[in-house]
Each structure stands twice: as structure tokens, then as C-alpha cells.
Amino acid sequence: MRPHELDYILSKEKEVVPSTKFAASVMDAIRSEAAAPPPISFPWVRALPGLITGAGALVWIVVQSPAGPGVSRATTAAFFQSWLDRLAAIVQSAESTGIGWVLLSLLLTFACWELTLRAVGKRS
Amino acid sequence: MGAREDREDVETVLGGDVSAFERLVLRWQTPLINLAYRFCRDRGRSEDLAQEAFLRIYRGLHTWRRDAPFSTWLFAVAANCYRSELRRIPPMTETLDLLVIAGSDADPSLTSDRHEAIRQAVLALPARYREAIVLFYFHEMDISAAARSLSLPEGTLKSRLSRGRKILGRKLPLFLSELRLKEVQ
Numbered sequence: 001m002r003p004h005e006l007d008y009i010l011s012k013e014k015e016v017v018p019s020t021k022f023a024a025s026v027m028d029a030i031r032s033e034a035a036a037p038p039p040i041s042f043p044w045v046r047a048l049p050g051l052i053t054g055a056g057a058l059v060w061i062v063v064q065s066p067a068g069p070g071v072s073r074a075t076t077a078a079f080f081q082s083w084l085d086r087l088a089a090i091v092q093s094a095e096s097t098g099i100g101w102v103l104l105s106l107l108l109t110f111a112c113w114e115l116t117l118r119a120v121g122k123r124s
Numbered sequence: 125m126g127a128r129e130d131r132e133d134v135e136t137v138l139g140g141d142v143s144a145f146e147r148l149v150l151r152w153q154t155p156l157i158n159l160a161y162r163f164c165r166d167r168g169r170s171e172d173l174a175q176e177a178f179l180r181i182y183r184g185l186h187t188w189r190r191d192a193p194f195s196t197w198l199f200a201v202a203a204n205c206y207r208s209e210l211r212r213i214p215p216m217t218e219t220l221d222l223l224v225i226a227g228s229d230a231d232p233s234l235t236s237d238r239h240e241a242i243r244q245a246v247l248a249l250p251a252r253y254r255e256a257i258v259l260f261y262f263h264e265m266d267i268s269a270a271a272r273s274l275s276l277p278e279g280t281l282k283s284r285l286s287r288g289r290k291i292l293g294r295k296l297p298l299f300l301s302e303l304r305l306k307e308v309q
Contacts, residue, residue, distance in 0.1 A: 010246065
């Protein structure tokens with residue numbers, strides 16, 4: 001094929017005429033777009049502390065983790081086992097100091113506070 | 125097309141008068157629909173694509189830098205819109221090989237059929253070559269205008285055009301030799 005043959009065919013295109021309703025339809029879409037409230041931006045200021053804490057925790061876990069080249073599976077398993085042991089120790093010490101009662105009282109306080117707020121909200 | 129009218133209408137729209145956008149729509153609807161048609165060869169879909177392009181143009185109107193003509197920016201936004209929309213839902217077309225088989229059965233006396241088959245074959249090209257060819261012929265074989273619409277360097281566009289034409293030439297020699305004979309007669 002010679003380039004001029006393709007030029008000849010592809011240059012000659014019939015013109016497509018827009019339908020009579022096209023402009024009106026576009027303007028309807030534009031007007032509803034203009035009338036719509038602007039999108040709510042992501043609350044970065046509020047989310048930032050949580051994101052920083054999460055990222056920090058992630059970095060800390062990665063730094064603490066023994067996983068890496070040349071580290072065996074057994075070492076990794078031992079690392080997680082030590083974490084589980086620590087967690088179990090925390091739960092045991094909490095039980096011995098009566099943390100359950102403390103949590104229950106906090107829960108009740110929160111429930112009372114919430115009920116009061118709701119009652120006040122209904123009256124006003 | 126009036127560059128000054130475009131600029132004035134854009135300023136009016138940005139000033140808060142949405143109705144001024146209608147003048148831009150009326151001025152540019154035919155080129156944008158025709159460009160969309162060349163990308164999909166479907167009249168209904170070309171209007172849908174053009175409507176989506178106008179919405180993107182409206183949303184991005186504040187990003188038009190006045191150092192380039194409005195038309196350049198408009199075609200770049202529209203081409204980008206069509207490319208992304210057609211990547212999402214590709215146009216209904218056969219593979220190049222099937223089109224060649226179908227085209228060889230076409231009535232040789234019907235030149236328009238053969239031309240349409242060749243245009244369909246452009247749609248069956250890989251996207252990068254298809255886009256280069258569509259924009260090049262839409263801009264009346266103006267390399268720099270096509271390159272600007274695709275946001276590509278001119279050299280890249282030229283190499284894509286050359287590769288796309290080679291694929292078409294390899295796949296469609298029969299069509300074109302018949303056409304050549306007819307033109308000579």
C-alpha cells in the first residue's frame with residue numbers, strides 16, 4: 001500500500017451533523033453540574049493524627065520484625081509467639097487488678113451519659 | 125472559529141454565567157462529535173462521548189492557560205476523554221484479520237463499502253496507532269496539531285503513524301490494489 005492511498009481514503013469522511021437536541025442535552029447536564037454542591041473535601045486535618053499514628057505503628061512493627069533476607073521462618077514464628085505471650089501476660093495482670101470492674105463501670109458511665117444526651121435531644 | 129469569542133465566552137462562564145457555555149457548545153459541537161465518530165464509528169455513541177467531553181471541558185475550564193488557543197486545549201481534553209472512555213468500553217469492531225476476510229467478499233463496484241471497511245480497520249489497530257491515525261486525519265494531516273491533541277512529541281506521533289500505516293498496508297493489500305485499479309480506470 002502506498003501512503004497516499006490511505007491519505008485519500010481516510011481524509012474523505014462524511015460529516016456527522018449533531019442531532020437537534022444535542023446542545024440542549026449538554027446544557028441540561030452542565031446546569032445540573034453547576035447546581036450541584038461542591039464535593040466535600042477529605043478532612044485531612046482531622047485524619048492526620050490517626051494517619052501519622054498508624055504509619056508510625058507500621059514503621060515500628062517493620063523495624064521490630066525480624067523478617068528479612070536470611071531470617072528463617074522459625075525466627076519469625078518465635079517473634080510472633082513472644083508477642084502473643086506478652087499479650088497474654090497483660091490480660092492476666094489486668095484480671096488480677098480487677099480491670100474488668102473498671103471497664104464495666106466505664107461502660108455504665110458512658111451508657112448513662114449517652115441516654116441523658118438522647119433524652120435531652122428529644123425534648124429540645 | 126473565533127478565538128476572541130471563545131476567550132470572551134470562557135471568561136463569562138468563569139465569571140458565573142453558565143448560559144454562556146451554550147455558545148461554546150454550539151460553536152464546537154460539530155467538530156467534537158465528528159472527532160468522536162472517527163474514534164467509534166457509531167453516531168449514537170459519538171454524541172454520548174461528545175457530551176462527556178463537554179462536561180470535562182466545563183469542569184476544567186479554569187485550567188485552560190491563555191497562552192495556547194482554546195481550540196488546542198479543547199481538542200486535547202476531548203481526545204483524552206474519548207481515549208479513556210473507549211479504553212473502558214471499546215468500540216464494537218472485528219479483529220483486523222476478520223475485517224480483511226469480510227472486505228475481500230465486498231462488492232468491488234462499491235467503493236464506499238471498501239472505504240468504510242478500511243476505516244473500520246483503523247479502529248481494529250492497537251490503541252496507540254489508532255489514536256495517531258484518527259487525530260492526524262481529523263486535523264487534515266497536520267502533524268503538529270495532532271501531536272498537541274494527543275500531548276505527544278511530533279517525532280513520537282510520526283513513528284506511530286508510520287507503524288500504523290505499515291500494519292494497515294500489510295493487512296489490506298487487496299483492498300487497496302482494487303482501489304488503485306478503479307482510480308486508474
